[in-house]
Amino acid sequence: xxxLETFRAEARAWLxxxxxKDMRDGAGGEENICWGGKQWTFQSDAQKIWLDRMSAKGWxxxxxPKEYGGGGLSKEEVKVLKEEMRKLKCRSPLESFGIWMLxxxxxxxxxxxxxxxxxxxxxxxxxxxxQGYSEPNAGSDLASLQCKCEDKGxxxxxxxxxxxxxxxxxxxxxxxxxxxxxxxxxHTGISFILVDMEQEGVSTKPIKLISGKSxxxxxxxxxxxxxxxxxxxxxxxxxxxxxxxDVAKYLLTHEREMxxxxxxxxxxxRGMGEVAANEIGLEHGRLSDPLLRAKIAQAEIDxxxxxxxxxxxxxxxxxxxxxxxxxxxxxxxGTEFNKRRxxxxxxxxxxxxxxxxxxxxxxxxxxxxxxxxxxxxxxGGTSEVQLNVIAKRILELPGA
Amino acid sequence: xxxxxxxxxxMLRESARGFLDEKAxxxxxxxxxxxxxxxxxxxxxxxxxxxxxxxxxLVEEDHGGVDFGFVGxxxxxxxxxxxxxxxxxxxxxxxxxxxxxxLGSDAQxxxxxxxxxxxxxxxxxxxxxxxxxxxxxxxxxAEKHGNGFxxxxxxxxxxxxxxxxxxxxxxxxxGAAGEQNGLTLFLVDAKAxxxxxxxTQMVDSRNAARIKFDGVEATGDExxxxxxxxxxxxxxxxxxxxxxxxxxxxxxxxxxxxMTVNYLKERKQFGTEIGTFQALQHRAAxxxxxxxxxxxxxxxxxxxxxxxxxxxxxxxSLAKAKAGDVAKLASQEAVQMxxxxxMTDEFDIGFYMKRIRVAQExxxxxxFHADRLAQMRGY
Numbered sequence: 001x002x003x004l005e006t007f008r009a010e011a012r013a014w015l016x017x018x019x020x021k022d023m024r025d026g027a028g029g030e031e032n033i034c035w036g037g038k039q040w041t042f043q044s045d046a047q048k049i050w051l052d053r054m055s056a057k058g059w060x061x062x063x064x065p066k067e068y069g070g071g072g073l074s075k076e077e078v079k080v081l082k083e084e085m086r087k088l089k090c091r092s093p094l095e096s097f098g099i100w101m102l103x104x105x106x107x108x109x110x111x112x113x114x115x116x117x118x119x120x121x122x123x124x125x126x127x128x129x130x131q132g133y134s135e136p137n138a139g140s141d142l143a144s145l146q147c148k149c150e151d152k153g154x155x156x157x158x159x160x161x162x163x164x165x166x167x168x169x170x171x172x173x174x175x176x177x178x179x180x181x182x183x184x185x186x187h188t189g190i191s192f193i194l195v196d197m198e199q200e201g202v203s204t205k206p207i208k209l210i211s212g213k214s215x216x217x218x219x220x221x222x223x224x225x226x227x228x229x230x231x232x233x234x235x236x237x238x239x240x241x242x243x244x245x246d247v248a249k250y251l252l253t254h255e256r257e258m259x260x261x262x263x264x265x266x267x268x269x270r271g272m273g274e275v276a277a278n279e280i281g282l283e284h285g286r287l288s289d290p291l292l293r294a295k296i297a298q299a300e301i302d303x304x305x306x307x308x309x310x311x312x313x314x315x316x317x318x319x320x321x322x323x324x325x326x327x328x329x330x331x332x333x334g335t336e337f338n339k340r341r342x343x344x345x346x347x348x349x350x351x352x353x354x355x356x357x358x359x360x361x362x363x364x365x366x367x368x369x370x371x372x373x374x375x376x377x378x379x380g381g382t383s384e385v386q387l388n389v390i391a392k393r394i395l396e397l398p399g400a
Numbered sequence: 401x402x403x404x405x406x407x408x409x410x411m412l413r414e415s416a417r418g419f420l421d422e423k424a425x426x427x428x429x430x431x432x433x434x435x436x437x438x439x440x441x442x443x444x445x446x447x448x449x450x451x452x453x454x455x456x457x458l459v460e461e462d463h464g465g466v467d468f469g470f471v472g473x474x475x476x477x478x479x480x481x482x483x484x485x486x487x488x489x490x491x492x493x494x495x496x497x498x499x500x501x502x503l504g505s506d507a508q509x510x511x512x513x514x515x516x517x518x519x520x521x522x523x524x525x526x527x528x529x530x531x532x533x534x535x536x537x538x539x540x541x542a543e544k545h546g547n548g549f550x551x552x553x554x555x556x557x558x559x560x561x562x563x564x565x566x567x568x569x570x571x572x573x574x575g576a577a578g579e580q581n582g583l584t585l586f587l588v589d590a591k592a593x594x595x596x597x598x599x600t601q602m603v604d605s606r607n608a609a610r611i612k613f614d615g616v617e618a619t620g621d622e623x624x625x626x627x628x629x630x631x632x633x634x635x636x637x638x639x640x641x642x643x644x645x646x647x648x649x650x651x652x653x654x655x656x657x658x659m660t661v662n663y664l665k666e667r668k669q670f671g672t673e674i675g676t677f678q679a680l681q682h683r684a685a686x687x688x689x690x691x692x693x694x695x696x697x698x699x700x701x702x703x704x705x706x707x708x709x710x711x712x713x714x715x716x717s718l719a720k721a722k723a724g725d726v727a728k729l730a731s732q733e734a735v736q737m738x739x740x741x742x743m744t745d746e747f748d749i750g751f752y753m754k755r756i757r758v759a760q761e762x763x764x765x766x767x768f769h770a771d772r773l774a775q776m777r778g779y
């Protein structure tokens with residue numbers, strides 16, 4: 001047996017032994033996610049046991065090095081672990097912006113001391129992080145951000161406002177892009193700083209969206225502070241001072257990849273044609289509405305070709321080929337496709353899916369998801385910004 | 401299998417590109433058209449391609465081929481799509497080679513595959529009888545006649561039909577038009593009594609024909625595959641052709657797009673390169689994305705034909721539909737962004753638009769394949 005197959009057998013046996021029955025229903029969906037953090041209330045004992053066992057094993061972040069709370073697994077082993085978890089229908093033990101965003105940034109730009117200080121609590125689900133990027137006057141033009149960060153000798157003083165901060169009201173810490181040099185040009189003079197939200201100077205206010213939900217907040221900094229160092233060698237600033245834009249760009253690329261891959265993940269469920277056949281019914285083996293059928297077939301073609309493109313880009317990256325800026329293409333196409341997909345699902349649902357409240361629609365579950373998708377092509381850089389990136393970095397068009 | 405070309409396939413691509421750029425650029429097609437060439441392609445060039453192993457790209461080494469598989473054939477088709485190279489490659493080296501490899505008896509293989517690989521004999525596949533593709537719609541009759549059959553009916557849109565030495569033709573030995581059962585494939589001599597071929601001058605300056613079969617006698621030896629059971633066999637061959645055409649269109653789309661992007665960087669209006677205008681940048685960036693999707697679908701279809709030939713129907717439909725739509729978009733955007741010069745015959749882009757229009761129609765347009773996928777998926 002190869003090493004990888006040995007690992008597969010061991011991982012499977014361990015999961016069988018340790019994953020509580022209630023965590024083996026394959027339930028995805030936002031409502032079943034374990035986010036962790038100081039404010040977190042576990043939905044069940046099983047959810048807590050599952051998180052504890054997985055984090056003790058380092059498998060909440062299997063690819064991170066062991067010394068930082070990870071599992072120290074190779075890419076191939078991580079893939080095998082994910083496969084085995086899928087086979088047993090294990091839920092993810094923990095999701096968070098710490099895992100998705102800050103972790104990768106620290107692993108790339110952080111010092112050893114910063115990693116030791118911040119990463120293990122993320123891996124254990126003890127600290128929940130949020131991301132402070134956009135501002136009321138800095139959306140697509142993110143680099144024009146104005147949130148001020150002044151050097152006060154032993155500490156930093158932060159004043160300004162962030163917006164579209166995901167789950168800020170439920171988070172413990174925030175990683176923020178701030179302007180540390182107001183005289184420098186737009187892209188220089190920005191720093192990437194880590195701030196404890198448990199202080200008077202930081203407050204949050206949820207924003208109610210068209211879906212009726214509030215996944216985003218406004219976050220206010222009024223004389224908020226961060227020490228120069230949280231512990232010896234643990235600077236509050238990640239990467240070099242005034243070079244925060246590099247970290248931000250790296251994370252934006254990372255975020256685009258995740259959003260586009262997430263778009264792909266959504267396609268893993270039932271196909272639109274299958275949903276339509278079940279919900280609307282067939283006549284002589286065909287959907288009776290030929291225009292809807294054509295619309296679905298066209299979308300399924302694009303969805304399938306998009307999934308293959310995700311696969312091809314991954315394989316190209318592995319083979320050392322490929323274009324980095326293609327993450328913009330995937331983000332653009334994946335999010336636009338997801339919006340189109342939900343429009344079609346609403347077409348299929350008809351009036352039955354238009355009930356906003358009540359048991360029949362689980363409080364308008366599909367309708368609220370449909371509305372949520374409208375943000376896909378705005379967050380993480382709008383579709384138009386992605387097209388700009390493609391024009392500039394891939395096509396190398398002048399003046400782009 | 402990773403969704404990338406391996407080293408051998410990359411080398412094939414590089415050598416094909418070099419060869420075609422030098423020997424068969426768009427100007428060669430223009431010349432064939434302007435001189436109203438009787439053959440519609442350059443036989444000398446085809447001979448050279450055969451010597452490089454292209455004619456026998458799918459043929460096993462035992463029969464004199466190089467056996468590079470469908471991915472290899474697709475690489476060549478894509479490169480020929482870039483230069484709009486006129487050649488019997490699709491009809492002879494993809495369609496006929498696939499039909500003989502998959503359906504032929506040992507004797508039929510021995511009699512045909514070596515001469516395909518050598519580039520000596522030309523083939524055509526005669527399927528459609530109506531303006532829109534549909535194998536089940538075949539009405540042409542194959543009547544029992546002694547120990548053999550008598551073939552009667554009309555075929556249209558037969559690529560390379562006017563130059564073919566042999567014709568693979570699908571006819572109905574049982575059942576009625578509209579039914580899948582009852583089709584039989586025959587391999588008949590183009591010079592057989594009762595075969596009349598009319599060359600059709602097509603939009604793309606390439607070769608096609610209408611062929612009339614008037615009581616053409618075919619012996620049992622000329623049956624390719626099973627009597628009455630030809631539908632699925634034909635589908636397999638058509639899938640190979642569809643993937644080949646999709647690869648060709650992907651190449652044409654990429655080339656037209658690259659030419660257009662270069663033009664956006666050069667052409668000046670209002671005192672600046674037109675590529676600085678966001679209205680054009682966004683259209684170009686969108687088209688780039690669509691082309692990437694088409695490339696993925698095409699490569700996957702070719703790989704699946706190599707690894708799961710009998711199950712490649714859906715992915716070949718995906719490739720044909722997506723590449724067809726994307727290539728059409730690429731040629732339309734090219735003409736629009738080139739502006740007036742894109743409308744002139746002197747300029748090459750029109751050749752791309754014309755060839756793509758023909759290739760996307762052959763063996764099912766995007767709507768045909770979208771509907772076919774919907775049917776396969778149960779709606």
